[in-house]
Amino acid sequence: MGYRAGVRTVEQQLRALLDEGAADGTLGPGAKLPTERALAEMLSAPRSTIRRALDALESEGLIERHVGRGTFRTDVGHRPAGDAPPDTSPAEIMQVRLVIEPPVAALAARIATSADLARIRTELDAGGAAEDFESFEAADARLHRAIALAAHNGLLMTMFDVMNTARALPVWGSLKRRTSTPQRRACYHAEHTTIVEALHDRDPEGAQEAMRAHLQNVADNLLGRH
Structure with a gap:
């Protein structure tokens, strides 16, 4: 149970990374994500946990992984938020x-x-x-x-x-x-x-x-x- 919770936490962190990348333009559709090793260092998590969290994101179609090339964000993974009404004061x-x-x-x-x-x-x-x-x-x-x-x-x-x-x-x-x-x-x-x-x-x-x-x-x- 504790291990699964760890995977869920890392999964949330990766989702936040995708959200932030969408907002600042660094992780738009087709953008390459950092390597598993880099993500493990960035999030202070074992590579096995990073891999399982990436599996979950891949199953949802948010990312795609290619052997020898790396992990990339998909068009599905780029989901901009709605806009505030233009007459908002x-x-x-x-x-x-x-x-x-x-x-x-x-x-x-x-x-x-x-x-x-x-x-x-x-x-x-x-x-x-x-x-x-x-x-x-x-x-x-x-x-x-x-x-x-x-x-x-x-x-x-x-x-x-x-x-x-x-x-x-x-x-x-x-x-x-x-x-x-x-x-x-x-x-x-x-x-x-x-x-x-x-x-x-x-x-x-x-x-x-x-x-x-x-x-x-x-x-x-x-x-x-x-």
């Missing part, structure tokens, strides 16, 4: 984010892998090093998505990605740009740091509260609630 976006992201952070604090935490730390550092609005916003989006990926729940990621498409709406981008200042970006980075520290401390309540406080601050700044 910034207030609606923040309401949904406040409902979804704090408990997601709590879940990530419980089950994130060391690879997840390293990815989250990389995006946090990118946000801290960002010197302009566009760079910070890109790092911010990647950080929040990396935290969601660390919850290892495919259905939740589908919901998250639908919500996240609203960030590409013109009304959201223009409002964020108008309300962004270097001081606010520094404040958001400090709040992100508190969230990430709670994740590393395996503190679900702390991660949830830090995420809630951060998103409430973002909402207040965007919507002029002071």
Whole structure:
């Protein structure tokens, strides 16, 4: 039973890897996945467990393996999330984010892998090093998505990605740009740091509260609630 649970965990991690690759364009249809050895090192799992998890994904038609060539993503495996309605308002976006992201952070604090935490730390550092609005916003989006990926729940990621498409709406981008200042970006980075520290401390309540406080601050700044 324990071994089978291990396979299921690795399978979820591989699904998250495919989801992330679909979002950033690195693992679209036909893209080659890392080798079994590389995946084993990346996910800190035995190669036998990696192989069984890949068997499950192959049985669903999400990937295909060719002897001597490697493992490739199929067209079936590329399933983009739906789009948010074009008339979604910034207030609606923040309401949904406040409902979804704090408990997601709590879940990530419980089950994130060391690879997840390293990815989250990389995006946090990118946000801290960002010197302009566009760079910070890109790092911010990647950080929040990396935290969601660390919850290892495919259905939740589908919901998250639908919500996240609203960030590409013109009304959201223009409002964020108008309300962004270097001081606010520094404040958001400090709040992100508190969230990430709670994740590393395996503190679900702390991660949830830090995420809630951060998103409430973002909402207040965007919507002029002071």
